[in-house]
Amino acid sequence: MRFGLDIMGGDFAPAATIDGAVAALDEIGAGNGIVLFGPETLIREELRQRGVSEDRFEIVHCPQVIAMEEKPLKALSEKPDSGIATGLRMLAQGQIDAFSSAGNSGALLAGAVTSLKCIPGVLRPCTCTMIPQEDGSYSLLLDIGTTPDAKPEVMVQFAIIGSLYSRYVLGVADPGVGLLNVGTEDGKGNLQCQTVFPLLKACGHIRFTGNMEPRELFKNRADVVVADGFVGNIVLKEIETFYRLIQKRGISDPLFDRLNYEIYGGSPILGVNAPVVLGHGISSPLAIKNMLLQSKKMGEQGLVDALRRLFAA
Amino acid sequence: MRFGLDIMGGDFAPAATIDGAVAALDEIGAGNGIVLFGPETLIREELRQRGVSEDRFEIVHCPQVIAMEEKPLKALSEKPDSGIATGLRMLAQGQIDAFSSAGNSGALLAGAVTSLKCIPGVLRPCTCTMIPQEDGSYSLLLDIGTTPDAKPEVMVQFAIIGSLYSRYVLGVADPGVGLLNVGTEDGKGNLQCQTVFPLLKACGHIRFTGNMEPRELFKNRADVVVADGFVGNIVLKEIETFYRLIQKRGISDPLFDRLNYEIYGGSPILGVNAPVVLGHGISSPLAIKNMLLQSKKMGEQGLVDALRRLFAA
Numbered sequence: 001m002r003f004g005l006d007i008m009g010g011d012f013a014p015a016a017t018i019d020g021a022v023a024a025l026d027e028i029g030a031g032n033g034i035v036l037f038g039p040e041t042l043i044r045e046e047l048r049q050r051g052v053s054e055d056r057f058e059i060v061h062c063p064q065v066i067a068m069e070e071k072p073l074k075a076l077s078e079k080p081d082s083g084i085a086t087g088l089r090m091l092a093q094g095q096i097d098a099f100s101s102a103g104n105s106g107a108l109l110a111g112a113v114t115s116l117k118c119i120p121g122v123l124r125p126c127t128c129t130m131i132p133q134e135d136g137s138y139s140l141l142l143d144i145g146t147t148p149d150a151k152p153e154v155m156v157q158f159a160i161i162g163s164l165y166s167r168y169v170l171g172v173a174d175p176g177v178g179l180l181n182v183g184t185e186d187g188k189g190n191l192q193c194q195t196v197f198p199l200l201k202a203c204g205h206i207r208f209t210g211n212m213e214p215r216e217l218f219k220n221r222a223d224v225v226v227a228d229g230f231v232g233n234i235v236l237k238e239i240e241t242f243y244r245l246i247q248k249r250g251i252s253d254p255l256f257d258r259l260n261y262e263i264y265g266g267s268p269i270l271g272v273n274a275p276v277v278l279g280h281g282i283s284s285p286l287a288i289k290n291m292l293l294q295s296k297k298m299g300e301q302g303l304v305d306a307l308r309r310l311f312a313a
Numbered sequence: 314m315r316f317g318l319d320i321m322g323g324d325f326a327p328a329a330t331i332d333g334a335v336a337a338l339d340e341i342g343a344g345n346g347i348v349l350f351g352p353e354t355l356i357r358e359e360l361r362q363r364g365v366s367e368d369r370f371e372i373v374h375c376p377q378v379i380a381m382e383e384k385p386l387k388a389l390s391e392k393p394d395s396g397i398a399t400g401l402r403m404l405a406q407g408q409i410d411a412f413s414s415a416g417n418s419g420a421l422l423a424g425a426v427t428s429l430k431c432i433p434g435v436l437r438p439c440t441c442t443m444i445p446q447e448d449g450s451y452s453l454l455l456d457i458g459t460t461p462d463a464k465p466e467v468m469v470q471f472a473i474i475g476s477l478y479s480r481y482v483l484g485v486a487d488p489g490v491g492l493l494n495v496g497t498e499d500g501k502g503n504l505q506c507q508t509v510f511p512l513l514k515a516c517g518h519i520r521f522t523g524n525m526e527p528r529e530l531f532k533n534r535a536d537v538v539v540a541d542g543f544v545g546n547i548v549l550k551e552i553e554t555f556y557r558l559i560q561k562r563g564i565s566d567p568l569f570d571r572l573n574y575e576i577y578g579g580s581p582i583l584g585v586n587a588p589v590v591l592g593h594g595i596s597s598p599l600a601i602k603n604m605l606l607q608s609k610k611m612g613e614q615g616l617v618d619a620l621r622r623l624f625a626a
Binding site for chain 1: 447458461462487493495502503504526527530531541542543544546548549550551552553554555557558563564566568569593
């Protein structure tokens with residue numbers, strides 16, 4: 001399989017992206033390859049400086065660059081030869097098997113939806129992240145910002161998509177799904193949660209384990225934690241805030257250390273017709289490497305096909 | 314002034330409530346008094362055990378007790394002689410000047426609204442909490458759970474009520490108000506935030522300082538942070554979760570230590586016609602003491618009158 005990477009994405013590109021791509025080479029697996037999307041001369045020069053042979057990568061020349069602050073749709077239409085637009089186009093055409101970028105998140109998301117389209121039956125895409133648990137395991141939180149104001153039927157789809165991600169990519173045999181809420185009793189919460197709760201309970205594609213409160217976020221209460229895109233984004237950003245406060249104080253701790261986003265690489269965009277991973281703007285080489293390896297897992301484990309089969313049924 | 318306390322409220326009542334009330338005696342101020350609501354014999358016995366003279370308190374005998382898990386409205390109607398029902402009734406009649414309870418929060422809230430009524434012009438009540446800031450100051454977060462699915466005009470009222478609390482109770486001369494959101498640019502967020510933003514901007518009763526992200530929660534970005542009751546509750550519970558994780562690890566730090574709810578005492582219920590403070594279920598004697606002193610501040614600083622004047626205008 002061939003895994004694409006946007007070389008110009010992220011605050012520390014291209015140094016961090018090239019370093020991350022080089023670091024991923026050893027783990028990408030025999031028969032697999034990494035495809036670098038970006039200005040050709042720049043990529044060759046960066047590789048030369050590191051003493052890395054060009055032959056170890058494929059390079060797709062993309063002369064245009066979408067900057068972090070550009071308006072997504074405008075940038076995509078004006079820069080068809082950017083790494084993001086080109087990578088997603090080649091992914092849609094099956095010329096690569098997954099694509100990752102730590103660049104303009106709005107452009108990557110909008111491009112993923114327009115180029116790849118949502119899987120038939122999927123109403124809205126979503127994005128997920130991993131939350132380390134006190135017992136050493138991980139939970140999946142979704143949606144973390146792609147779809148705020150999610151309609152109840154969309155929230156149910158998040159639960160289904162998250163369950164499949166948990167099974168296929170994380171290897172959890174029978175994932176439990178919790179609904180993030182302000183109380184644990186049935187009927188608790190805002191109108192959205194009150195409406196979603198019975199739908200999740202009735203959904204045959206998931207193992208629903210009920211409402212869960214933020215105090216259970218690190219207690220392995222559920223393998224998959226479902227939230228509206230607005231709420232999920234607030235929750236994630238609050239975790240990141242605490243991680244930064246802890247880092248600032250030089251506190252080292254097994255759980256807190258695992259809050260480091262670099263370990264996870266990026267946030268998969270789910271519900272579209274191919275694997276796409278969105279990296280953090282401040283992605284380090286380690287984060288870029290793990291983002292590539294995450295896209296590889298998504299590609300190899302057949303997640304998109306599994307989602308297609310389920311939503312076609 | 315006379316400040317009422319529900320002796321039977323909280324997981325550690327009556328030991329913690331009596332200890333807290335005794336501890337508050339020295340700071341309640343000359344001419345002021347603490348009124349204990351609960352079973353008379355029990356209160357007298359608890360005071361006797363501590364060697365505290367009964368004469369230092371007023372006691373209002375309340376033979377009934379609303380337990381933590383009871384349904385609020387049912388409990389209030391079936392137990393008119395409980396501490397919560399009696400205290401709120403006497404507060405409504407002006408026989409006491411403020412009332413606090415660490416008991417059944419639903420019953421206290423429902424009771425506050427039915428007994429005291431909302432201030433004319435106030436659409437829905439709200440509850441607030443203090444968030445310690447890295448620079449040593451505090452921000453006020455509201456609503457923390459009383460009104461989920463707040464309509465845009467209700468969110469604007471939260472901003473106004475929070476501003477007045479900040480001015481009258483916390484002594485901030487010209488409080489800035491931020492809207493908790495997933496991005497800082499205008500127009501960001503879910504439909505609720507998108508609708509509320511221009512209303513806050515146009516509101517003449519507050520100094521609106523724009524959207525703020527969770528990463529700014531501890532950076533003294535705003536004196537008053539406005540959120541929907543669902544979102545605010547999730548944010549607060551996540552802070553409490555981190556505080557517990559930090560406590561569990563024995564980490565001591567000037568900022569993290571100030572996340573301890575005991576320092577603040579309780580969450581004021583705002584928008585009703587008299588000062589009411591809701592304590593944490595796990596309230597310690599220190600938390601009870603500070604809850605009483607907080608109700609005293611609310612009573613003495615004329616917050617309710619200021620709110621009445623503003624909403625009457």
